[in-house]
Amino acid sequence: MTENQLFQRLQAQLSTLIEQTPAGQRLPSEPDLAKELGVSRATLREAMRAFEAQGQIRRRQGVGTFVVGAPGVMETGLELLESIETLAKRIQLPVSLGAIDINPLLADAAQAEKLRVAEGTPLVEVSRTILTADRPVAFLIDLLPQEYLLPEDLQQGFSGSVLDVLLHRSAPPLARSVAQIQAVSAKPQIAKKLQIQRGDVLLLLEAQLYGADGRIVDYSHSYFIPGHFRFHVVRRVGTA
């Protein structure tokens, strides 16, 4: 073959188009663009997917597809536990709290196992989205026993971060957090919250926060859109 797949050619063409379009401008509609590039709409959409997943474009149903400017990247090491809000303040990147949902509930079997509590224990689930430049870039879910945090604790002057509340209260005393790192495909529910397409790629940090007594204080899922975050970890060389 002298040429690559249609898909690759398309992505190159789209890349050029996106670079040449000023930030905030609308791209041609999908039917128009497909006709102009000589492909079907399905193929065009498939090729556009990567650019949306990387945060370079944003598609809004009923409105259009827009080019997003160079994003502020939040870069941080994972060794020290800190909230997104604290990180953003530290690197002077403006973020804001999107929709927040505080939901009291009783532990079902799966939740009880994750938190190592008895089934039926009163819990509180806090989920929220983080925005930069009015775009969702992270979706965070905290689940913890009401013993550690009552829904009322989150009423006044709440930044959105459950972690910051726990850290500043110094009760219960905290020991450490263990985070599992995964790459996942966005489920429809999560995709909707982050205003991306289902199936788009996300980085997931699934973390247990341990108290000084060894109990699990908080169990969290943090979904991040690639391109806005850069996490790193230092790995030591040796045998110990």
Added chain:
Amino acid sequence: MTENQLFQRLQAQLSTLIEQTPAGQRLPSEPDLAKELGVSRATLREAMRAFEAQGQIRRRQGVGTFVVGAPGVMETGLELLESIETLAKRIQLPVSLGAIDINPLLADAAQAEKLRVAEGTPLVEVSRTILTADRPVAFLIDLLPQEYLLPEDLQQGFSGSVLDVLLHRSAPPLARSVAQIQAVSAKPQIAKKLQIQRGDVLLLLEAQLYGADGRIVDYSHSYFIPGHFRFHVVRRVGTA
């Protein structure tokens, strides 16, 4: 709406079907399955995508779609740098070396910047796939100056791991590795190596290995199929 999207219903049906099918067995062909489930082939394929990305099924062009048994999961902390081969031996999981490619080259501008060497410096690029149960689960690329590793060094009794060669030689002395963690969508070239579909989700570790003198000894990209690996990191609480 009383029911969810077609896509979600389909995934639930597929999940049941996959669970009920013995490992190694072939699923019905895509046209048959689409007809049976009452959807188009395109929709069926979209729904199957998540299962392939998680390593639960494997599609082989010209052959069929097969159910993969419960995979051996390689779980490890990231604090200590070790090769996949060493990790696998430590947790007694059988892995084997797939295709390996050793490619001497001269540094272009981008490579020179990554390794902090002059353009035109002789380099060697080693790429390889890791298999468990004859299925690719990781694709690794090492790039380093020939000063540190000559292609000839990899001839006899080479396990596949550049890192292990460097560690066992104790020359040059190594200080640490810094790894960036990202979620990425599989590009066509990578997807082919890992026998997955382009666009499937992958975990990427992009790492610089530093020598004791502060120079970069090795620059690597490691792509992992989710479901076969579990990486975790311990995050400390506090202000320091």
Added chain:
DNA sequence: CAGTGGTCTAGACCACACG
């Protein structure tokens, strides 16, 4: 209301593996 992106269909052709 008109126009946008989101979903789904039916069918076609291709590349590949296996007999």
Added chain:
DNA sequence: GTGTGGTCTAGACCACTGA
């Protein structure tokens, strides 16, 4: 050759936004 998965098309209908 036959049958598989991989790609692409043309068109339809829906849900949503904003004038």
